[in-house]
Amino acid sequence: xxxxxxxxxxxxxxxxxxxxxxxxxxxxxxxxxxxxxxxxxxxxxxxxxxxxxxxxxxxxxxxxxxxxxxxxxxxxxxxxxxxxxxxxxxxxxxxxxxxxxxxxxxxxxxxxxxxxxxxxxxxxxxxxxxxxxxxxxxxxxxxxxxxxxxxxxxxxxxxxxxxxxxxxxxxxxxxxxxxxxxxxxxxxxxxxxxxxxxxxxxxxxxxxxxxxxxxxxxxxxxxxxxxxxxxxxxxxxxxxxxxxxxxxxxxxxxxxxxxxxxxxxxxxxxxxxxxxxxxxxxxxxxxxxxxxxxxxxxxxxxxxxxxxxxxxxxxxxxxxxxxxxxxxxxxxxxxxxxxxxxxxxxxxxx
Numbered sequence: 001x002x003x004x005x006x007x008x009x010x011x012x013x014x015x016x017x018x019x020x021x022x023x024x025x026x027x028x029x030x031x032x033x034x035x036x037x038x039x040x041x042x043x044x045x046x047x048x049x050x051x052x053x054x055x056x057x058x059x060x061x062x063x064x065x066x067x068x069x070x071x072x073x074x075x076x077x078x079x080x081x082x083x084x085x086x087x088x089x090x091x092x093x094x095x096x097x098x099x100x101x102x103x104x105x106x107x108x109x110x111x112x113x114x115x116x117x118x119x120x121x122x123x124x125x126x127x128x129x130x131x132x133x134x135x136x137x138x139x140x141x142x143x144x145x146x147x148x149x150x151x152x153x154x155x156x157x158x159x160x161x162x163x164x165x166x167x168x169x170x171x172x173x174x175x176x177x178x179x180x181x182x183x184x185x186x187x188x189x190x191x192x193x194x195x196x197x198x199x200x201x202x203x204x205x206x207x208x209x210x211x212x213x214x215x216x217x218x219x220x221x222x223x224x225x226x227x228x229x230x231x232x233x234x235x236x237x238x239x240x241x242x243x244x245x246x247x248x249x250x251x252x253x254x255x256x257x258x259x260x261x262x263x264x265x266x267x268x269x270x271x272x273x274x275x276x277x278x279x280x281x282x283x284x285x286x287x288x289x290x291x292x293x294x295x296x297x298x299x300x301x302x303x304x305x306x307x308x309x310x311x312x313x314x315x316x317x318x319x320x321x322x323x324x325x326x327x328x329x330x331x332x333x334x335x336x337x338x339x340x341x342x343x344x345x346x347x348x349x350x
Contacts, residue, residue: 028335032303032344033071036079039089042066043097047119048110050141056097057139062163064096067103067123067133069324073344074150074298075132082153088160095164103128103324112141129294129323136163144168149298152224154180155279174278178253189221192229196242197249202259203290210288212312213261214245217252217272217282224299225281235302235347241309245285252280261290285312293317303331303343 045052049063056063068075083089092098101109105119117125126135130149136159138144145163147156155177162168162176171179203213218225232238250258252272260271275284275292282297285308293312300308307327311317320326331341 025338028338028340030331030335031340031342032073034073034076034344035071036068036076038068038079038100039083039098041093041098043099045097045099047099047101047107049112049137050110050114052097052099053112053137053139053141061095061097062139063137064092064098064163065135065137066098066100067126067128067131067135068100069103069131072131074130074300077150078132078156082156085153085157088153088157091157091160091164095160103131103133124322130296130298131324134159138166138168145173147298149296149300151279151298172273174273174276177278191218191220191249191251192225194229194233194249196239196247198246200246200248201257203246203248203261204259204263205261205286205288205290211244211246212288212293213286213290214242214247214309215284215286216247216249217277217280217284218249219252219280222280224279227299228281231346231348232300232302232305233347235306237306238302238309238347241306241313244313245309252277252282261286261292283308285309287312287315287317294323301343302345302347303327303341 043052049065053063066078083092101107101119101123103120103123107119109117109119109122111117111122111125132147132150134145134147135143136145145159145168147159151159158177158180159173162173167173167176197216203215205211205213250256250268250272252268254268256268257265258268258271259265264271266274272282275295277284277295277297279297282295284295285293287293294308294317296304296308304327307330308323310330311323311326316326317323320329331343334341
């Protein structure tokens, strides 16, 4: 019932889409989906998480949960790009028990709290918003690392090394990654500036009509930042979705003082650390009250990026807590108007 109510309210503001395709008009195509065959060496688990962690610990291994969904191109990248590298596959097979869960699945799961879930209710309880999402557990059942969305092979390998090496008591993951990525990097190239970035140091939401806030955490000499700027932010749909936000770009390693949305006076570096921003670029979206709504530190493309800005700007996140359900509804709205949806497109692609 809640789902039907959300769709009714949302469609009420989109009359043309609410009517569906015009008579004789063909529904738009859905492009970019990629089915994935997961490796046979993933663990066949009874999905009792406490038992899985104990069994892994007795063998000197650690458990990683991989949340996926059908036809997810980012999940496909994990398997066909990351796991295709022998070093990554060998490390996973020898040091981890990998358990795959469908975020919309109905298999029974017993959580560490002893409660019974389905796969989809367990994903919701863990606030899984992206696929793939990977949760790495220590021997006590604590989540020591969470990767929201796809990360490329080098960063993925760094995550595996950090967890397998039990480094969580020695160095924070973000600092470990920074040491790897910034080693030997010069300071010649600055951040990639954009005309829509605002020079703000007080990020509190103030005034009679405060706006939502988008914070881009970036760093110098950042290839992934260049991809974001040149192949995602250049798209007209993304620019339109960003309209109405205060948009700020920050060097995540800077000692520049700022006032955070919740009123703390910190350096950018300390704020990024307190938010646990692990990678650059990392984008964190706040609503008009200064509450964090959603973030991502992965290689999303145009459709998902525009969708996240619209999700916050429209306040639909208050009615639909699942970003993936919101995206599905958004795609159907667009297709009903006769337009195609390509979830795997960059700005420089048709």
